[in-house]
Structures are given as C-alpha cells and as structure tokens.
Amino acid sequence: MTFTIPIENGNGVKNAEADSQRTLYPYVTGTSVVAIKYKDGILMASDMGGSYGSTLRYKNIERMKAIGKHSLLGASGEISDFQEIMRYLDELILNDNMWDDGNSLGPKEVHNYLTRVMYNRRNKFNPLWNTLVLGGVKNGHKYLGMVSMIGVSFEDNHVATGFGNHLARPILRDEWREDLSFEDGVKLLEKCMRVLLYRDRSAINKLQIANITEECVTVSEPYSLKTFWGFSAFTNPS
C-alpha cells in the first residue's frame, strides 16, 4: 500500500491525490457491539444494520465473525475496514494452521495482533475506522478485550462500543456478575440492546447474539426484540 506525503502549495491547498490514499471519514458504518464474560465463555451481541450516513442502507450485515478455533471478533465503525481486517486475520490463521504443530492462536494473541495493526495504521494517519471487540476461551481461560481505531486496547469483564459506552455500560456495571448463566447473560445483553434500540438512531431491531465457549463458536440466527410503546403519556400527551 503506497503512502504519499501531502504537499502544500502556496494557497495552503493539500495535494488531493494524497488525501484519497487515507481514510478521512467513515462511509458505511455499523453501530454498537456489546459483549460480556459469563460462566462458560463470552456472549456478544450486535445488530445487523449498516448505515450510509443517515440512511439505513444495509440490513443484513454480520458484524461478528469467528476467528480460528478460539476467538470471536465483533466490529463497529466502517464496514469496509472490518472486511479488510477479516482478510488480515484470515491470512494470520492460515499461516498458523500451516505450521500444523498442534498449537493454535488464542484470543490474547489475536487481540495483540489487532492492537499492533490498529496502532500502526493510526501512526501513519491512515486508520482502520473501527472499534473491535475480541472475545474467546482457550484452555479454560476466558478473555474479552477491545481495540479502538487509535490503538487504545484493554481487557475487561464487559465491553461496549460506540453508543453502547454511554447506554449499555451503566447497566453492565450495575448488573454484571462473575458467574452468569447462559440464560441470564442473554437476558442482560437483550436488556442493553433494547435500550440501544430505543435511544440510538442508527440501531435496528434485528440482532444476533454470538456465544463462544471452550467447545465451539455459534452465531445465532437474526431475531428481533419486543418493544413497548403503550405509555399513557405517549397515547395522550395532555
């Protein structure tokens, strides 16, 4: 990938060609991803919408993908950059499989790789415009981490991207417990996704929940949440 240094001529107008080589704004974006650790592994939820500015252009985008045997990646932000990251990770997993040495990359290693990629792109002023959530289980050890587009990376028991930071985090901080069962975990995620559906303008009512445990990774079929609009102040605003 070439990177040209922008040249300023006398009027202060930058070289237009140089700018088209860098990501300046995101175009097709996905909204929040919310993920929690539970008793047997990691649960992650995201909706299936891709917004083109203020239009809801795509309603069938899977923003969560399995990586290798042990990890699950969820992304919010620019969809094309997410697809690019999937290509990098496919190459990484392929090389790992080619060693054929009985060892496979776990979530911690994939998270570290993604952190390096994101930070290095940011240093070249050409970021991958995503906030990534990486979760997985390897050898009984659960891992859940997040990387942002500027390379900020950390690990936690529950993470959320985008609007989820403001709307889902307070709920998770209050109600997350160490030993959630699968049903309780799904209920907690659905609670967060419902609030996001009510209050985030780019959310749609079609979501998937992904579950990763020591044994397998599953991404559920898309489904929708029940919403309640029957408050008397809505029907009769006096």
Added chain:
Amino acid sequence: MSQSSVDLPPKGGFSFDLCKRNDMLTQKGLKAPGFLKTGTTIVGLIFQDGVILGADTRATEGPIVADKNCEKIHYMAPNIYCCGAGTAADTEAVTDMVSSQLRLHRYQTGRDSRVITALTLLKKHLFSYQGHVSAALVLGGVDISGPHLHTIYPHGSTDTLPFATMGSGSLAAMSVFEAKYKEGLTRDEGIKLVAEAICSGIFNDLGSGSNVDICVITKGHKEYLRNYMEPNPRTYVSSKGYSFTKKTEVLLTKITPLSERVEVVEVAGEAMEE
C-alpha cells in the same frame, strides 16, 4: 412582565447589540470565553400518585468541581418544582423569574398554579432568546388536572413524557429508566428508581457527582428530600484527629513580649473606621 413589541427601548434584560460585535471578533479569530455549566444528571418520572424529580449535586467549572453540594431542584410553586441543567446562572435566573410570575398570577386568579402555565412561560422566554439562555429543564408538578412532567430544551422546544432525563449524565440515567420503568409505580418504587438513575449518572458520567436530591410531589403535598442519598462520603478521615508525633522536641520556653519593641500609638476616632 411580558415582552412588548419591537419599538420600545430596552429597559432591562438581555440586549443583543454586542452579539454582532462578538460575531465579528470570532470571525477575526478571537476565541470566545466558555460558560460555567453544571455538568449534570437530572431526571423526572410519573408514578401512580404524582411526580418524582431527582438531581445530582455537582456544579462544574470546566474540569474543576466548583460546588460539591449545590441545589439543582428549584421551587416554582407549592405544587411545581423544576430541575435545571446547563449554565447555572441561566437556570437559576429563569426559574426564579417564572416562579415570581406564577405567584403574581396566583394572586390575580386566586387558584393554584398549573404546570402548563409554568411550561408556557418558560418556553416563551427561552424561545425568544433563541437558545442563548442555556437552560435545559425538567419541570414536574401536580395540579388540578393531574400529574405532569415536561422537558424544556434551551431553544424553547418542550416534550411531555412519562419519564425524562437531561444533562451530561442523561444517557446513563436514561438507560436505567428505559430498562426498568413501568406505569403505576408506587412511591417507594419510584424513589428507588430515581435514586438508581441518578446514581448511574453520578458513577458513569464525569460531569455529575456527589449526592442525590429527590423531590416527591403528590396532590396537595410535597416532600423535598435534600441529600436523600450520599453515596460519596469522605472515606479516609483519621479517627484520632490530627496528632503531632512525639518526636517534636520543645527547645525553649522563653516568651518575649513584642509590645516592648513596638510603639502602639492610639489614634483618636478614625483609625479602622471605613
């Protein structure tokens, strides 16, 4: 009391003359000074007998906490209270002004004030200042036609809602309300939910903090619970008080009276009088 038509000379209130000059200066590159805001979480909800309003108690001046325990729930009428977010001076001034207008109106009509009266007076004032009066309000009360809860935005638009949040902590508080609110809450359930929403703002938003104030308004009765919850007490206070270590030695106990070296002249009458 009311805004007259254009031709009268400005007797008081905000004069827009300098706005043109300020615009010219910002175009030339001068940075405008910031405002003192109350980064805030304010909420209101309707329960089965009336309205509950809640607010945090932190007033910020940029990154500094200016007042650790300020009052954000303002009195409008015996049956109407108003929480204010935004610039502290604006919320105080606007609620005081409308509160006195309501009192005069009560004297004239001989009836209790209605919440929509306060709403109309506030929105008229805020709209006429086109958003420059930076006051975002949650107005709640119980009048002859029942309990009412409204939000008023700085530009003058209003909403009528069963539950409302405003301020920098509004998203954290709204997530609690959206997850847990239902109709027909009892008084205790309502107070618990409001306290939970304000705590969510206090702990998850940097602009809100300190304590929780709650005001419960029902038909004919109101309760102002100042500092209902104090979830941020000072944690490290030494129980022994401040004690000097035993290692400080007393070297000398000679007292030198200083008045020997100083002449004190008595001036008749005017010294120290201001």
